[in-house]
Amino acid sequence: xxxxxxxxxxxxxxxxxxxxxxxxxxxxxxxxxxxxxxxxxxxxxxxxxxxxxxxxxxxxxxxxxxxxxxxxxxxxxxxxxxxxxxxxxxxxxxxxxxxxxxxxxxxxxxxxxxxxxxxxxxxxxxxxxxxxxxxxxxxxxxxxxxxxxxxxxxxxxxxxxxxxxxxxxxxxxxxxxxxxxxxxxxxxxxxxxxxxxxxxxxxxxxxxxxxxxxxxxxxxxxxxxxxxxxxxxxxxxxxxx
Numbered sequence: 001x002x003x004x005x006x007x008x009x010x011x012x013x014x015x016x017x018x019x020x021x022x023x024x025x026x027x028x029x030x031x032x033x034x035x036x037x038x039x040x041x042x043x044x045x046x047x048x049x050x051x052x053x054x055x056x057x058x059x060x061x062x063x064x065x066x067x068x069x070x071x072x073x074x075x076x077x078x079x080x081x082x083x084x085x086x087x088x089x090x091x092x093x094x095x096x097x098x099x100x101x102x103x104x105x106x107x108x109x110x111x112x113x114x115x116x117x118x119x120x121x122x123x124x125x126x127x128x129x130x131x132x133x134x135x136x137x138x139x140x141x142x143x144x145x146x147x148x149x150x151x152x153x154x155x156x157x158x159x160x161x162x163x164x165x166x167x168x169x170x171x172x173x174x175x176x177x178x179x180x181x182x183x184x185x186x187x188x189x190x191x192x193x194x195x196x197x198x199x200x201x202x203x204x205x206x207x208x209x210x211x212x213x214x215x216x217x218x219x220x221x222x223x224x225x226x227x228x229x230x231x232x233x234x235x236x237x238x239x240x241x
Contacts, residue, residue, distance in 0.1 A: 001025055002047065002159060002193065007056035009042055016042045018215045019056070024159070024193050029185055031202040031209035032195040033226070039215040040195035041087055044163045047193070048084050049074040062158065079107050081158035087167060087195075089148040093137025097128050100136050100147055104154030113156050121150035124184060142173040149177075153184065160185070162194040166201060174201055181205060199232070 002024040009017040017039050024030045032040050045051040047058055049072055058069040060080060069077055083104075091100055101121055105114045122129035125146040131139065136147060145165060152160060162181060166174040182205035185192050196202040203209065203223045210220040211231055219229050226232050 001061045002191070003057070003059045003061070004043075004047075005057045005059075007043070007046060007053045007058065009039075009046060009051055009053050011042075016215050017046070017053070020212070020215070020217055021056075022210050022217060022220065024191060026191055027189065028207045029182065029192040029194065029205050031206035032193060032212060033197070033199055033202055033209050033232075034195075034212040035197055038212050040197075040212060041163055042215075043212070044084060044086075044161050044193075044195055046070075047077075047161060048082065049077045060159065078155065079109070081109070081156070082161065083152040083155045083157035083159070084161040085148050085152045085163060085165065087164040089144045091136040091144055091147060091151070093135065095136060096133050097136055097139075097147055098132040100151055101128075101154050104151035105156075107155050110154060110156040114154070117154045117156060121153060124153075124180065125150055141168050142170070142177070145169060145173070145177055146180075149180065149184070153188070157188075158191065160190045160192045162192065162196075164195055164197065166196060166198045174198060178202070178205055203227070 004020055004022050007017050007020040020043060034040050042051055046053055047069060049069060053070055060067045060069055062080060067080060101118060105111060105117065127143055128147060128150060136144060165177050169177065178201045181192065194202060203226065206223055208222050209226050210217050219231055
């Protein structure tokens with residue numbers, strides 16, 4: 001279980017997150033919904049230890065043991081079983097598909113499962129198997145997104161963070177990518193927190209969601225409640241004044 005309480009962050013003098021509190025329960029897909037530039041990626045980086053909150057708590061509970069992520073390095077957080085698919089994919093363009101995948105398995109707990117995870121990645125994304133020797137930088141945007149997701153799975157994660165999976169993809173690829181995240185979640189028994197500005201795609205697989213506006217959580221609830229919320233209608237559905 002992931003719990004954030006009253007998290008504040010700054011970039012210099014700019015106040016980015018304003019008292020953010022969210023919960024991600026075991027086995028859920030939770031959508032963090034919001035337009036570009038509202039703090040979604042910053043929140044993800046707080047969870048990964050890449051940005052340190054100036055106030056608040058970020059706690060990951062695994063098998064009854066609580067870990068304060070604000071006191072851990074990014075490497076230590078990854079070693080707990082947290083993996084992130086970053087916005088923009090952040091692949092190693094001059095390395096092959098397979099080399100990128102193997103780099104995803106650097107955490108000690110994942111090394112014994114390299115063969116199994118590599119086989120599963122190729123099963124989930126057959127195009128990666130076909131192009132395993134191809135340089136990552138020469139692939140299409142959709143193929144690179146598949147590779148970024150598969151690289152995260154190579155670490156045998158318990159919690160998967162996915163930051164803006166739809167960015168830069170054609171609509172049909174967005175739908176395929178979101179569906180694949182749900183399939184992988186079910187097969188691996190993952191807990192997923194997905195930051196996404198494409199509301200309609202995100203709610204297809206989310207159990208619950210939070211709407212973030214200007215660094216604040218302004219609403220949280222199950223999908224049916226989100227669809228009826230006036231702010232959601234205003235921001236995404238165009239049916240509120």
